[in-house]
Structures are given as structure tokens and as C-alpha cells.
Amino acid sequence: MTKDRLAAIDIGTNSIRCIVVECNKDGSFRILDDEKDTVRLGEGIAETGEISAAAVARAEAALTRMHKLVTGLKVKAIDAVATSAMRKSANGPRLVKRFSELLGSEIRVISGDEEAALAAQSALRNFDTHGKRFGVIDVGGGSVELITAQGVHVEEFYSFELGAVVMTEQFFRVDPARDSDYRRFQKHVREIIKKQLDGDKLVLPTLIGSGGTINAIAQMALQLRRNPVESVHGLEVLRSEVVHLLAMLQRRDIKGRREVAGLSPDRADIIVAGVGLVDTMMELFNANTLLVNAHGVREGMILEAIKRRGMAPEAASPRSWRESVISFGQSCQMDDMHSQQVATLSLALFDQLADHFGLKKRERVLLEAAALLHDIGYYISYHSHHKHSCHLIRHAELFGITPREREMVAVIARYHRKSLPKKKHDEFQRLTVKEQATVGRLAGILRMADGLDRRRCSAVSGLQCRVEGNLVQLVLSGAEDLAVELFGASAKRDLFEKSFGVQVLFVTQAACVVTEKEL
Numbered sequence: 001m002t003k004d005r006l007a008a009i010d011i012g013t014n015s016i017r018c019i020v021v022e023c024n025k026d027g028s029f030r031i032l033d034d035e036k037d038t039v040r041l042g043e044g045i046a047e048t049g050e051i052s053a054a055a056v057a058r059a060e061a062a063l064t065r066m067h068k069l070v071t072g073l074k075v076k077a078i079d080a081v082a083t084s085a086m087r088k089s090a091n092g093p094r095l096v097k098r099f100s101e102l103l104g105s106e107i108r109v110i111s112g113d114e115e116a117a118l119a120a121q122s123a124l125r126n127f128d129t130h131g132k133r134f135g136v137i138d139v140g141g142g143s144v145e146l147i148t149a150q151g152v153h154v155e156e157f158y159s160f161e162l163g164a165v166v167m168t169e170q171f172f173r174v175d176p177a178r179d180s181d182y183r184r185f186q187k188h189v190r191e192i193i194k195k196q197l198d199g200d201k202l203v204l205p206t207l208i209g210s211g212g213t214i215n216a217i218a219q220m221a222l223q224l225r226r227n228p229v230e231s232v233h234g235l236e237v238l239r240s241e242v243v244h245l246l247a248m249l250q251r252r253d254i255k256g257r258r259e260v261a262g263l264s265p266d267r268a269d270i271i272v273a274g275v276g277l278v279d280t281m282m283e284l285f286n287a288n289t290l291l292v293n294a295h296g297v298r299e300g301m302i303l304e305a306i307k308r309r310g311m312a313p314e315a316a317s318p319r320s321w322r323e324s325v326i327s328f329g330q331s332c333q334m335d336d337m338h339s340q341q342v343a344t345l346s347l348a349l350f351d352q353l354a355d356h357f358g359l360k361k362r363e364r365v366l367l368e369a370a371a372l373l374h375d376i377g378y379y380i381s382y383h384s385h386h387k388h389s390c391h392l393i394r395h396a397e398l399f400g401i402t403p404r405e406r407e408m409v410a411v412i413a414r415y416h417r418k419s420l421p422k423k424k425h426d427e428f429q430r431l432t433v434k435e436q437a438t439v440g441r442l443a444g445i446l447r448m449a450d451g452l453d454r455r456r457c458s459a460v461s462g463l464q465c466r467v468e469g470n471l472v473q474l475v476l477s478g479a480e481d482l483a484v485e486l487f488g489a490s491a492k493r494d495l496f497e498k499s500f501g502v503q504v505l506f507v508t509q510a511a512c513v514v515t516e517k518e519l
Contacts (some may be wrong), residue, residue, distance in 0.1 A: 018033075035065075138214040213275065320400065366401075459484075
């Protein structure tokens with residue numbers, strides 16, 4: 001049966017973006033296409049009060065192309081919204097009608113609060129916020145939206161006319177930016193935000209950010225770290241990194257900014273205002289961490305469209321990282337029984353070793369995720385399936401797991417069989433020295449646990465660990481003969497012994513010590 005397809009088009013002050021998705025009956029969806037065009041509708045509005053003829057021409061060309069795209073992809077419906085530039089320009093209403101005719105679908109001009117609500121929907125769908133105090137910011141070319149929330153409960157919506165295009169035109173007419181201009185800009189931002197907050201002091205330890213400026217910050221931060229990941233979605237950027245990026249950008253003229261690794265050249269002229277705004281907001285709210293939501297308003301539009309058009313019972317929203325991992329594994333036709341058994345044995349080992357070896361609580365999450373997904377490479381091919389598992393995990397979007405953690409999960413799964421980590425392995429070398437040590441230990445546990453389910457029938461029902469000096473004894477129990485499982489685990493104990501600096505002996509419940517020679 002053909003699945004319904006939707007398109008969401010966001011007509012912003014700086015760019016127009018179009019996303020096309022295919023909807024599943026459970027409310028989830030997959031992205032088929034994602035198109036962006038920098039049209040600068042907001043260019044010059046502050047002076048003339050209108051969207052210029054040149055900007056209109058750029059927008060018409062972009063929307064014509066996007067209409068052809070969605071028509072070719074046979075979408076059922078187009079959901080299109082226009083934001084800050086259309087809201088405040090004198091010719092906005094006329095252009096909305098003109099652009100709607102081009103698309104063959106009505107464009108809705110939404111308020112700042114509506115824009116904030118869409119960004120909030122996306123953030124809550126993509127991040128584990130339970131029990132956390134945080135803010136959501138969506139930084140556009142014309143306006144900036146702020147949402148305050150506790151856990152899954154949204155509190156307040158705010159919209160500030162402080163977008164990167166507007167602020168650049170108002171404060172940064174000299175290039176490179178003068179210190180005096182930046183101070184005026186920063187003072188203006190603080191005053192506008194404090195005025196709208198009516199004197200309230202907000203403390204938001206974490207900000208979840210979306211929009212072009214946020215994605216640019218993430219890409220530049222990754223380049224500075226020289227520690228790449230496949231996607232910036234879910235990336236954690238520290239305030240110290242934002243401060244460093246801002247200082248670097250302020251020293252350069254536009255030609256120099258266009259050469260900054262990770263920064264799109266067409267954003268070089270407005271990036272100082274954008275990063276400066278984020279830095280000022282983090283300072284005002286005492287936020288030390290910026291989480292990157294690469295989806296934002298467009299995803300919120302899709303979620304709303306799915307609900308509004310009754311195309312699925314309810315837009316799916318993962319409630320935990322584990323549900324997200326299992327859902328992804330099942331989409332790759334994972335062996336549920338084997339995966340769950342390997343995860344159970346891995347966690348039993350981890351929990352009994354944690355205190356002795358100083359294993360951390362968050363490492364347990366990475367181990368469980370890798371154990372559940374270690375064999376999904378079968379979806380591609382049995383041969384080298386450990387490498388295929390690594391590839392699939394690296395490109396997955398896993399709720400509640402950061403991009404760096406996803407890289408580690410992928411590499412842990414990669415070493416559940418075959419060779420041990422080597423310098424020539426690219427995916428291992430992408431990790432820091434500390435991450436490599438953690439991966440070695442967790443992969444060692446997973447590798448051995450996988451061997452303990454050699455027949456994939458959950459024969460091992462009990463596992464106890466005894467650590468004495470550099471000797472680790474594993475006492476196994478089960479309802480039947482465990483010779484195959486003992487052989488499988490012994491053959492795969494190499495990485496565990498190397499990473500923990502121990503020797504492993506296997507003991508059955510009958511107290512029969514199995515040595516390497518006996519195996």
C-alpha cells in the first residue's frame with residue numbers, strides 16, 4: 001500500500017526550506033528530501049518596510065523549484081508557513097497570496113508564539129527532557145523564539161525581533177565588526193530580552209537550539225574539535241566553545257569568515273550577529289550547554305500536519321532512549337531474542353564489575369544500546385556484518401543518545417566479533433584516547449556476552465562474577481549443558497582480558513573450572 005507523503009515549507013527571513021516526508025501508520029515518518037535556498041527576504045526591510053523586488057525574485061525561483069520537487073515526489077499535501085519577514089513587511093499580505101498561487105497551496109503567516117510552539121514540539125520529540133529544566137531557542141533571520149520548560153511541560157513562549165539578518169543590518173555595517181558596535185548590539189539584545197521577561201530572572205542550564213545559526217555553530221565547533229561525527233543533530237556545544245567561536249569570528253572580515261571551516265559562505269555576513277546572540281542568551285540564562293536540534297520548526301510542522309490531516313493515529317514520540325534503540329533495531333530486522341539475551345548478560349557483567357573497575361552509569365547505557373544493535377548488520381549481509389552494524393548505527397538518529405555517544409555505540413558493536421581494535425581502523429581512530437579506552441572495555445564485555453549465547457537459545461540463565469586480583473571468575477548456570485556457550489565465550493574473551501588487564505576463568509554451577517587447555 002502506498003504511504004502518504006507530506007511536504008513542509010518554511011518561508012523564513014533568511015532562507016526557504018522544504019522537507020518532504022513519507023508517513024507511517026503509527027505516526028512516525030522518514031525524510032525523503034530536504035531542500036534549502038538562501039533568499040534573504042528580510043534584506044533591507046528595516047529601512048524600506050518592504051520585501052525588495054530582488055528578494056521576491058529569489059523567493060519565486062526557489063518556490064517554483066520546490067513546487068516541482070514536491071509534485072515529482074507525489075506529495076498528498078503541502079503545509080507552508082511564513083514567519084518574521086512576512087509578518088512585518090508592508091507588502092507581506094500581497095506576497096503571501098502570490099507565493100500561495102505559485103505553490104498551489106495556501107501559505108499561513110504564523111505568529112512568533114506559533115513558531116515557538118513548533119520548535120518546542122520538535123525539541124520534545126528529539127530530546128530526553130524528563131526532570132530537566134531547559135529552554136528551547138529557534139534562531140532565525142528576523143526573529144528569535146524562546147520557550148521555557150520543565151520536563152515535558154512547556155511553560156512560556158517568547159518571540160524577540162533579534163534575528164541574525166535584522167541585527168546585522170542594524171549594528172554591523174562596518175566589516176570586520178567594531179568592538180563598540182558589538183557592545184551596542186549586546187546591550188540592545190539584553191534590554192529587549194529583559195524587557196519582555198518583565199524583570200524575571202531565568203536560569204536555564206541547558207538550551208536546545210534550532211535554526212541556521214545553531215547548525216552553523218555546531219558545524220564550526222566540530223571542525224575545531226577535529227573529532228567529526230556523521231550529524232550535528234543532538235550535539236552538545238559548551239558555552240566556552242561558543243565564546244571561542246565568537247572571538248575568532250569577530251577578528252575576521254567577511255572574506256576571512258567565508259574561509260572558516262564548517263561555516264557556509266552564504267552565512268558569513270550574518271554569523272557574528274547570530275553567534276553573538278546565542279552567546280548573550282547563554283550568558284543571560286546561565287546556560288552552559290547548547291544541544292543542537294537539526295530539525296526544528298519544519299519537523300514541528302510535519303507533526304502538526306500529521307495530526308491535523310488524520311494521516312496517523314498520533315505522531316510517534318519516543319519516550320526513552322531504549323525504545324528508540326529497539327525501534328531502530330527492529331527496522332533493521334534484528335533478532336529480538338538473541339539481542340535481548342546478549343544485553344542481559346552484558347549488563348549482568350557490567351553491574352558486577354562496575355565498582356571494582358570504576359565503570360560509570362552512562363557507560364551502561366552505551367553498552368546496552370550496542371548489545372541490542374550489535375547484529376543489525378545482518379540486514380545488509382552476514383559477511384562483515386559487524387562492520388555493517390557499525391555503519392548503520394553511525395547513521396541512525398537515536399533519541400537520548402548524543403552524536404559522540406552514537407559513535408561509541410557503533411564502534412562497541414563493531415568489535416563484538418573478528419579483529420580487536422587497531423590503529424588502522426578509521427572508526428576507532430575517530431575516537432579520543434579516553435573514548436577508545438571506554439570502548440575497549442565495553443566491547444570486551446559485549447564480545448564475551450555474545451559468545452555466551454553462541455547457540456542463540458538463551459541457555460545461560462545465571463551469571464556471577466568474582467574478582468580476585470587480576471583473575472575474573474565467571475560462574476555460569478543453565479538448565480542444560482553449556483559446553484558450546486563456554487567455548488564461544490572463551491574464544492571471545494581476548495578483548496576483555498586486554499582492556500581490563502585480567503585473566504578470565506569460566507566456572508559452571510557444578511564448580512567445574514574450565515581452563516583454556518580443556519577448551
